[in-house]
Amino acid sequence: RIPVWLDCDPGHDDAFAIILAAYHPRLHLLGISTVAGNQSVEKVTRNALDVLHFAGVPGVGVVAGQAGPLMRAAAICPEIHGETGLDGPHGGPALPHSRRAPLPGKAPVVMAEAISAFLGEHPDAGPVRLICTGALTNAALLLALYPELKGGLAITLMGGAIGVGNMGPVTEFNIQVDPEAAKMVFEAGVPLQMVPIEVTHTALATPEVLGRLLSSHAGISKFKALVGQLLTFFAATYREVFKFEAAPLHDPCAVALVAAPSIFEVEEMRVDIETISPLSAGQTVCDVWHQTGRPKNCAVARAMDVDAFWDILIAALDRAEAA
Ligand code: BDR
Ligand code: CA
Numbered sequence: 001r002i003p004v005w006l007d008c009d010p011g012h013d014d015a016f017a018i019i020l021a022a023y024h025p026r027l028h029l030l031g032i033s034t035v036a037g038n039q040s041v042e043k044v045t046r047n048a049l050d051v052l053h054f055a056g057v058p059g060v061g062v063v064a065g066q067a068g069p070l071m072r073a074a075a076i077c078p079e080i081h082g083e084t085g086l087d088g089p090h091g092g093p094a095l096p097h098s099r100r101a102p103l104p105g106k107a108p109v110v111m112a113e114a115i116s117a118f119l120g121e122h123p124d125a126g127p128v129r130l131i132c133t134g135a136l137t138n139a140a141l142l143l144a145l146y147p148e149l150k151g152g153l154a155i156t157l158m159g160g161a162i163g164v165g166n167m168g169p170v171t172e173f174n175i176q177v178d179p180e181a182a183k184m185v186f187e188a189g190v191p192l193q194m195v196p197i198e199v200t201h202t203a204l205a206t207p208e209v210l211g212r213l214l215s216s217h218a219g220i221s222k223f224k225a226l227v228g229q230l231l232t233f234f235a236a237t238y239r240e241v242f243k244f245e246a247a248p249l250h251d252p253c254a255v256a257l258v259a260a261p262s263i264f265e266v267e268e269m270r271v272d273i274e275t276i277s278p279l280s281a282g283q284t285v286c287d288v289w290h291q292t293g294r295p296k297n298c299a300v301a302r303a304m305d306v307d308a309f310w311d312i313l314i315a316a317l318d319r320a321e322a323a
Contacts (some may be wrong), residue, residue, distance in 0.1 A: 039085030176282030
C-alpha cells in the first residue's frame, strides 16, 4: 500500500478526502495534520477528529497545524463551509462531536517524525505521499525545517487554477490563502502533483451522483443520512455563492490521483506562484506551452474519468458505513 499523510482544513470536501484516504485499499494513512483555511485551526482540527470518529477510523492521529499563513493575515471561508467549518443544513455542526483529542506537538515536527519513522522501518516503501487539501503552510514549514526528508517525500495537492480562479479572477482559495508557502513548496524540488479547479469542478455531486452515493444496503442508514446533510449544505452554499447547480468535491480528487493515477490525464509543466501583485497574489502561473523555458516542476492534472472517480469514492463511503 502507498503510505500517505493528509494535510487538510475540513471543510466539507476535505471530509470526503479523509474518508477516501482512510478507506481506499491501496492507501495506508499514516496521520492527519490540519491548517487554518476553511475555518480556524481549532475548528478544522475538531472537524478532522469528528470525521474520523464518524467514519469509524481507529488509530489515525490528528495534529493541529499552523493557525495562519506564513506572512499574511488568516482568511477563513464561512460562506462556503459555515461557522463550524463543517455545518449541516440546519446550522451548527453536521456531525456529532467525538471525544478524541489531537496529538500533542507542532504539525511539521510530528509529520517529520512520523514520516522518518515510517521510512526507517520500511526503507523500500517510499516515497511517502503528502496530500495537501488546504493552504500549504504546514508543507512549506516541513520542507524548510527538514530538507533531508525531500528524498523520501512526494506532494500531491488540491489547489490552483490554470485559468479562472474561485477566490479572485485568477486565484484559487488554497493557494491564495498562503501564496508565500505555496511558492516555497513549488520551488522545493520535491516531486509535485497539482489538481487544479478545472479538474475538481468536474467532480460535481449531481442529483444522479447523490442518488448513488446515498443509497445503502440497509435503506438510508444514519451514516449516509449525515453524508447527505454534509452534501446538502455544501450544495446550497455553492448554489448561493457560485451559482453552481451541484457541489464540486475538490479535495478527494487529490487523494484519488494518488490512489488511482490511471483515471487522470496529467501534464508536466512549469508552475510558478505569483506573490507580489495585489490583484493576483496566489495565482498558479501554469506554463502550458513551455514559453518561459524554465524547468518543469509540477505534474498538473488536466482531466479525470469522473465516473471512475465516483466509483472509487462511493466504494470508500460504503466501507466506512460498514465499519
Ligand atoms: C479548496 O478550497 C476549500 O474551500 C476547499 O476545501 C478546497 O480545498 C477549493 O478551492
Ligand atoms: Ca480543503
